[in-house]
Amino acid sequence: MESRKANLLNAYERGFIDRFTTKTSHYPPELIINSKKENVLSPMLDALESCESFVISVAFITEGGIASLKTVLYELNKRGIRGKIITSTYLNFNKPKVFKELLKIPNLDVHITDQSGFHAKGYVFDKKDYSIMFIGSSNLTDAALKKNYEYNLKLTSLDNGEVIQYFKSQFDDLWNNSTLLTQQWIRKYDEIYADTKHDDKVLQLIETKKPYRYDNIDPKEITPNLMQEEALDSLKNLRLTGERKGLVVSATGTGKTYLSAFDVKNVNPERVLFIAHREQILLKSLNDYRDLLGGDPNDYGIYSGSKKDINAKYMFATVQTFSKESHLEQFPKDAFDYIVIDEAHRSSASSYTKIINYFEPEFLLGMTATPERTDNNEIFGLFDFNIAYEIRLQKALEAEILSPFHYFGVTDYVVNGETINDTSSLSDLLDQDRIQHIIDKLYYYSHAGEKVRGLMFVSNREEAHRLSELLNQRNYKTKALTGMNSQEERQEAVKLLESNKLDYLITVDIFNEGVDIPSINQVVMLRQTESSIIFVQQLGRGLRKHEDKEFLTVIDFIGNYKNNYLIPVALTGDKSFNKDKLRKDVVDRSLITGESTINFERIAQDRIFKSISKATLDSMANLKRMYHYTKNKLGHIPTLVDLQIDQDSMNPMLVLNKFDHYIEFLSKIKEETEPLTNGQDRILTFLSKEIVDGKRVTEVLLLQQLFKGPVNKAKFQWDMNEKKYYMSDETMKSIIRMFTLEFYTMQKTEKYKYPLIEIRGENIYLTKEFRTSLKDEYFKKQVEDLIDLALLNAKEYDQSTQLTINEKYSRADVCRLLNWEKDETSTIYGYKNKHNTTPIFVNYNKSDDIDESVRYDDRFLDSHIFQWYTRKGTDLNSKINREIIEDYKNEDTAIHLFIKRDDDEGVYHYYMGEVDIDLKSAENASIGLTDDQHKVAKMNFIMKHPVDYNMYRFIDGEK
The missing domain is CATH 3.30.870.10 (Endonuclease Chain A)
Incomplete structure (x- = not known):
């Protein structure tokens, strides 16, 4: 209580009297x-x-x-x-x-x-x-x-x-x-x-503006939205450079069809061909074009299995019919000046490529919300790798083009002691108690407006029909729709839903794309997430704006599914597959911009954490698939930097953590590479394992300067200090020990073999082996790529200090960054007091199979106080603990706290910052079973920086 009072006084002094005060303050007043x-x-x-x-x-x-x-x-x-x-x-x-x-x-x-x-x-x-x-x-x-x-x-x-x-x-x-x-x-x-x-x-x-929509608006009043204006400018500029093909990647609901119509209006071609895979899409697209472009209604026609308006100026054709040679050959190759390929992610299929390869239009436009494919068939080359414009879900929400949504990741039901999972039987999925559980969640999380208009996605056809029957028995009005239903039946069901004669359409996946029901105000996901692409497609069914809804409710029933890690991937659009980022995304309340929110019930959240931990994201199958996607998108072998800066690409660290270096990976997947000497191989391995993470940018900058010639130690230190990077005499010595390999264990020294630098007097030089290797242009490009990646990674860290709060470090990282002479990972045993520093490593959630004698109750008492137990068999009188406390009293040590949530985090711990010891709390204690007690000491740490609440929620989630 007294400690909290003192902190509050300090906080109010900082907030209202002196913002430069150095007093510790944990409860600052904030203007938000x-x-x-x-x-x-x-x-x-x-x-x-x-x-x-x-x-x-x-x-x-x-x-x-x-x-x-x-x-x-x-x-x-x-x-x-x-x-x-x-x-x-x-x-x-x-x-x-x-x-x-x-x-x-x-x-x-x-x-x-x-x-x-x-x-x-x-x-x-x-x-x-x-x-x-x-x-x-x-x-x-x-x-x-x-x-x-x-x-x-x-x-x-x-x-x-x-x-x-x-x-x-x-x-x-x-x-x-x-x-x-x-x-x-x-x-x-x-x-x-x-x-x-x-x-x-x-x-x-008082409130926000009403949602904008095109329905019932005079064509003269239809104007491009923000996305469309930007895309139209980009398409115009693309054509000015002489390009004749372009691809637009645009989130569902952002108005791709109208965009193409606006561009057609700007270009004013003699004749237009619009290709889609369903006649229902064609009819809607034809009406949109006619509303916007106007003119003679007879200029607009359908070309499909049932109707063939062969002379239409604006022809809307199904790919299934139009791709047949007997139909194609009726038209000259230059019959259409402008061709639009809707749902262009399908365009690598032979039916589409026949059309694309046959015609020679002045311009070919592809449109898709999801260019990613799971079959490695690339589509970007079909459009000459010209991505004219790209707007994904996050940006579209920020621009208020889409309806805001409230996503609820809810806990699926436990049937017969087993949570619904990947292998649950149909009887479990349709268990009466589970049905009630579903109904309870639908009632609690509800929907916008008085009447629900919902889509439910389930796993299979039988489940769809049986669930519909069971819900109808509970006074709901639902209808199951599957691939077995005709187009007419689907259209009739949609009309019933829109007219409030149905509450829900229950389907498997036929509504993933090509269906436009703007009034949908609730999407319910009752199946595991098989792919982030399908997740976004199904979410997108409800994201179109409509005057009758203020927002979309998304209720996602999360069972024990192995693919749960794909949920944050889908919601954020981040395909780097960085596990740490995925974990943080799950607890980050500010992840989505605008009015939308993402919410997880605690058990559902923990299921996602477990899925992330267990997922093998660096399997060769995954790495190859993600690599080839980026290669196809760029049209060339991507560099590591290409992988890093492309939001659709995997994190290159997935490759570098699994392989010695990028060339080894490329060779493994049969890409053409040039041979490396033994020295080049070892140097690339060192850079890939020790430098590229960017945790200490001064290491990278020293290498950059050495490529130009010798570097004076004192001048380099002065330059780094001028740039506000953390640099001291001890840091300089640490960097030198690293590049001379003196810092490393015998095992690593043998692995890396070749030092990168040598010292002559006050100057630093590259070694002969490194200098000679850099004369090879291929090798030099690989090194430069690694250096550039390291500089990008370095931006994630606060380079003005030794360690960055909330970032992850291994014990070896900590030894290096705290300027220890050697890597002492093997002898830290949870904590060690050395060189005026005391790093403490805590495994927060101990696994169930850990012996009771070491099951410490290390935990946060709140976001400001951490309860810590010393090593088994030591108490306040033990030499190591006595040294830590005495050094702390004499201000001769800085205590650094590192925590990992559980063993699934591997060797890395999150840095929580420096701590003070609450000396009044220090006392002797014991752990273990009654008949097998072990002495320990117990004390509270006061965080010098309160734990970020998102991190607190993540680490303390299961406690």
């Missing part, structure tokens, strides 16, 4: 403004998630605002934690549906105030002996919490603080003089709301 870098929702959810009770006082609430909190409230309910909300009917802004959604939350008590002019916005989250308060301009709406320009002040107060006590007393007065929210109250309000004339201008000022 929604932007790309931050939003008020994330810290608010952090506070809510770890509270013991909460109160919220807000005038305006939307369904999206409630949705943003639902997963955390669900987890709080499991812990028996309740909260209160006071809201109002001010301006009749809050819809009746909002109050219905509030009533669904079992651990929430809601009162309605009739206080005149009620316009409050206050959130208080109570901890054990203190509270966190958010006061400002944000109502409980998804726009106010994540997107709108708002001012919100986050304050921390001890329970006896005057401001917090005054807020609570005012809240209590308001609570005691307000009305309890009930179903009966909602029915009365429903009648009042229906009879009230709403002031749209007032509501628009």
Whole structure:
């Protein structure tokens, strides 16, 4: 309590008196403004998630605002934690549906105030002996919490603080003089709301603008959206360079068809051919073109199995019919000036290539949301490797082209003691208790608007039909659609859904693409994620904007599926397959821009973590597939830097961690490479294993300078200090020991064999072996590629300090970066005190098979305090522990804390920062079973930098 009080005093001194104070402050007051870098929702959810009770006082609430909190409230309910909300009917802004959604939350008590002019916005989250308060301009709406320009002040107060006590007393007065929210109250309000004339201008000022859509708009008023304007400029510039082919990669729902029509309008060709794989797509595309381009309706025609408008100026043809030679040969090769290939990711199929290779248009445009394929057939070459424009899901959401969505990763049901998994039987999938579990989740997480229009994706046809029957028995209106249904049956079912005569269409995968149902407000995933491509396609079914929905709800039932790691890949679009990034993405509340949110129930989240840990992302099959995709996209063998900077590419470290160097990998996959000498092979191995991660950029910069000639040690140190990089005499010695191989163990020295530098007086030189090797242009290019990659990786680290908080390090990394003379990995045994440094390594979640005698209860007590146990068999009187404490008292050691979540993290630990010892907490203790006790010492560390809450949630997730 006293420690927290002191920290708060320091925090308020920094926040309101002197921002340059060096005092440790863990609870700083913060002004939060929604932007790309931050939003008020994330810290608010952090506070809510770890509270013991909460109160919220807000005038305006939307369904999206409630949705943003639902997963955390669900987890709080499991812990028996309740909260209160006071809201109002001010301006009749809050819809009746909002109050219905509030009533669904079992651990929430809601009162309605009739206080005149009620316009409050206050959130208080109570901890054990203190509270966190958010006061400002944000109502409980998804726009106010994540997107709108708002001012919100986050304050921390001890329970006896005057401001917090005054807020609570005012809240209590308001609570005691307000009305309890009930179903009966909602029915009365429903009648009042229906009879009230709403002031749209007032509501628009409070809320965000209505979604834009093309439907029912005069063609003269149709204008390009942001994505289309940028893409049209890019296509124009592409043609100005003489190119005749281009590919547009654009997220589902961003208006690819209209984009092509706008470009056709700009080019004004004599004749146009539009190719798609379904007649349903053609009909929709024809209507879109006709709406935009206008002209004689007879200029527009269909060419398919059932209809052949052979003379149409704008011809919309199915690939199945048009690709047959008897049809193609009716047309001269230059019959069409402009050809559009819809769903261009299919264009490597022979039916498409026949058409592409036959015609000679002035311009060929390909359009796709998912250029990635799983069969290694490349499509980029068909469009001369010209990616004219690319907009993926994240950018489209940021530009507000798509409907915002709230994704809920929910826990699938346990049937007969087994969680639903990859091999679950149909009877388990359709177990009555699981059906109820599904219904409960659909009810709790709900949908935007009064009526659900949902798509459910399941594993197979039989499941689709049986699930439909079972839900219909529970008073739902559903219909199963599979590949066995005709096009007419599908169209009829869509009409029934859109007219509210059906609640859900249940399907396997026929709606993955080519289906446009903008009014879909809920997508339910009841199958494992087989591929990130299919996941995004299915998510995309609901992302089109529609006047009847404010957002899309996505409910993903997560069982024990081996491919769960693909969920964060799909949601972020990050295909680097960097496990650390995937883990961080799962807990990062600010991952999606705009009003959208990603939410995981705790058990579902842990299932994804386990899937990430177990996934063999560096299998040869995966590496080859990802490599060939990038090669096909670029049209040449990619460099390591190419792999790094292309967002669609794998992380090149996957290759370098598995192979000695990139050339070894290329040889393994039968790419043409040039032979290396033994020395070149060893040097590339050293650079690939020791330098390329960029953890100490000064190493890389020294090499760069050495390529130009000798380097003076003192001048190099001065240059590095001028650039604000961490550099000391000891650092310089450490770098030299590294390049001379003196730092390494005998095993590594034998592996690398050839030192890279030699010292002559005060100057550093490249060794003869290295200099000679660099005369080989092929080898030199490989070295330069590694250096460039290292410089890119170095940007991930704070180079002004020895170690970067929240980044991962091995014990060998730590020995090197703390400037130890040798790699002492094998003798650290959890911690070691040396050279005025004490690195401590903790395995946070011990596996079940670890002996009780070493099952320490090392853990965070909160994000500021870490409880630590010393090595088995040592206590406060033991030499090593006594040295650490005495050195700390005398300020002769810096204690560094490193943590890995579990053994699946391998040899790497996250750096948590320097810590202080709470000397009052140090005491002797014991661990182990009653009849096999071992002495230890126990103490608390005070974090000099509070643990980032996303990292805290990740590490402490299972505790």
